[in-house]
Amino acid sequence: VIWNILSDKPGFDTETDVDVIFFDPDISYEETLNIENRLKREFPHYHWEVNNQVYMHIYSPNTQSYTSSQDAMSKYPERCTAVGLRLLDNRQLELFAPYGLDD
Template identity: 55%
Template sequence: MTEKEFLSLIQSDKDMMSLLKIIADLGLKDSWLAAGSVRNYTWNVLSGRPGFDYEPDLDVVFYDPDVSYDDTLALEANLQKAYPWELKNQVFMHVHNPDTAGYESARDAISKYPETATAVALRLIDDELELYAPYGLDVISRFEIHPTPYFKASSKSMVLYHERLAKKDWAKKWPQIKVFQD
């Protein structure tokens, strides 16, 4: 799937565009719909299912060093009054990955997610759709799970990668998934 085809798919989906508009209207710096939200949506559509199903995985990420951890939690709690979404300030998320320095932007954080298929994000900027997929869309459209180069470079990170594979068990929902240990 090319970037143009992917963006066309997103633009033609009223629910996805509404979701991206809500996120844009939050006014958070460097904010994106990311990770499982975009990956699962794509796998669902490619599998002939509705984009959003009974297990929405809506991950809203942003990067703002001026928003404290406690303020981020308050923002998330307020957001969850209307939407069951996760809201994570990527300024603080590096602590969840072994031996990881602080991130410099949301894109930096996304590029260091565990799997290449998870390292993907969308946003609206001035009503224009923007995609960030540092490892491309091919692995997503082929239903492949690979560790990102960042995770492959660390044995501690690869332990986390394998734990996530076992926990997520994506093949149960999408049997065409191919998992790579490399």
């Protein structure tokens, strides 16, 4: 979305990838897939990918287990994609960008 806005395109379009990450050891891999499938059904115009960071080290054998979503994002190889928003209990958004927003 950010790249679209910076290049004068609509924020969300049919090419937009929406990556949802979270860290919850109580949610199984199967439940994570169910969340992704529900988003795909309810909002089919976007390319959804949902990842529980608890399981991501399984896909990268030389990677240590992450301790949080922030820990995982701070190790992203593409630094410009390490930007996240979290909805707080008071309905405010919290920004996390371990490498900043200047890229």
